[in-house]
Amino acid sequence: MRIKRQIELLFLGAGIWIGNCTINLAGRIKRNERGDVPGWVMITLMSALLVAALLAIAGPRLEELFNQAIDRVAGMG
Incomplete structure (x- = not known):
């Protein structure tokens, strides 16, 4: 102990x-009080590219799921 x-x-x-x-x-x-502008620009661009890549890959399936959900809510499905 x-x-x-x-x-x-x-x-x-x-x-x-x-x-x-x-x-x-x-x-x-x-x-430095100004911040790291090039770093923020890089993060923003990388985020935008990631979103664009995900939409390119999963876009058709997401659109299909969205349309199915809207049809169910509207009473068509």
Whole structure:
């Protein structure tokens, strides 16, 4: 039981030390307030390409499912 408590205290101390180091390092880093515009552009383009690819692959099936759902709601199916 004593060893378990010592290990817990060791990990607690290590966690506090790492937290303090992280806070000190974050305080030293100067951040650019403009943001990462090229990164956001890349993420937006990749998202748009992913949506376009999914629609190209699953588009006909999604259209069929949509039409079936509308027909059921309208009482035609």
